[in-house]
Amino acid sequence: MLDVNFDAWPADNVAAAAFSGGVQVASHGDVSHVFELASVTKLLAAYGFLIAIEEGVFDLDSPVAGSTVRHLLAHASGVGFKKGDPLRPPATRRVYSSYGFELLADAVAKEAEMPFAQYVDEAVFAPLGMSSTVLWGSAGHEARSCVSDLSNFVQELLNPTLIDQRTLDVASSVHFPELSGVVPGFGMQRPCPWGLGFEIRGVKDPHWLGAQMPEKVVGHFGQSGTYVWVAPEKGVGMVVLTDRPFGNWAKPLWSETNEALFKALVEL
Template sequence: MDLARVLEPMSHWPVNTVSAGVIAGEEQASIGDPDTQFELASVTKLLSAYGVLMAIEEGIFDLESPLGPEGSTVRHLLSHASGVGFHSRELEKPVGQRRIYSSAGFEILAEAIEQEAEMSFAEYLRLGVFEPLQMNSTHLWGSAGHEARSTVHDLLRFSREVLKPTLLAQESVDTALSIHFPELKGIVPGYGMQNPCPWGLGFEIKGEKKKHWTAPGMPAETVGHFGMAGTFLWLVPAKGWAVVALTDRDFGDWAKPLWAETNTEVYQALGEYSASTQTRAE
């Protein structure tokens, strides 16, 4: 089985342009042009979170450092538990009471890093993450929460880094992919209230969420993010799998059932591909 066939359902999406990629262990494949640059929207948060984790390892601050509203920490901001709104830095709920999805929280983190590193957060990401991973077509051009551009080629490189870290300690990545403040409920944009609403440090965690952009049959430990630009990236670290999908059509009603259906097919096909390669190896 050709690994690229795993992505075949995406070629039928109702979009003008789609580029997608898949990792299965040491193998990878793509459809569309893997070097076409797309807006990432909130998939940006995964890249920014990696930069924040790097700042933690470099001693700029730690997860328990106070930052943001009174009572909030770096951990709260990274896991959408600080109480600030999507755009507004004003409290919508008390710190630690509700999972409020926020780009403003990532902007607070980015500004704190800028002050200590004496460079823009975009430059910090470029030097610390993008250049070492040879993500030469990836650029943070605005908000650390939702304004970066990238390609499937680059995001597959990033996905491999998350699966087998070279820039960060494995412990740091494991912490990022673990649930923080597990009791919190909250809204996943476009999909409504989830109780609970598990999240890691920047990385959304599927858990037992219903009506989700991943597939119902995918494991609870699936992590990743989707963006309102019609983009998503998910990983199942225990299996060494990752899938990236970038489009030029904003997320909307077209995507809700289709992404879940597509991810069901992709996940099942990945299982079949992995089983077939294992059989050949034996």
């Protein structure tokens, strides 16, 4: 696909799709094969939270668990990766946290009077035709999906229909830009830019996105060997799902692949 030999990747199953001009232009593998998403789940949950904001369930400055919705979405609340981890004061460090997303899911569930899994299914998955996608556990890392479904989601990120473009622009912008923090698997980043649920490329090094990709590229990767990224200003994006857990095999393979594909997609 676009001169990338995904068959040579060291995983039993690799499925992928590429986007240019806001639409899918290429794919690889079985796009209906369902994979565990791990932390790519955060992108789907974040979109549900953004819809909840537009619906008035809460707003970015609503208090939740000693911080705010904004803090939790931007990994700036100080809560740890999981429940019971040590706490930090809000807005002092970018502390990557699945538990923060679980707290947000609980807040939506309480106000909407339905489980968050049902809320995100009705608000995001069903309208986008993502019939193979399910949030089966933590809103931070326990969803499964396929490339076909995530292709619909990427096209939504490039041309939003479920939320206002201004809401997505805010979510894709850096919040608490001065904060440093760790990108799992890639170490401390100073600074460590993040949006509202979306990781932002910035100038992080090392990183899973290529060094020559724009600073405003947003997305997420998962420890199950998955990633999604989009460059909204260029109308391009990528979904890659594998069944091999993230590890040294992915570094610098992902970075080199994403950089090459970004260039190819922009030139289409």
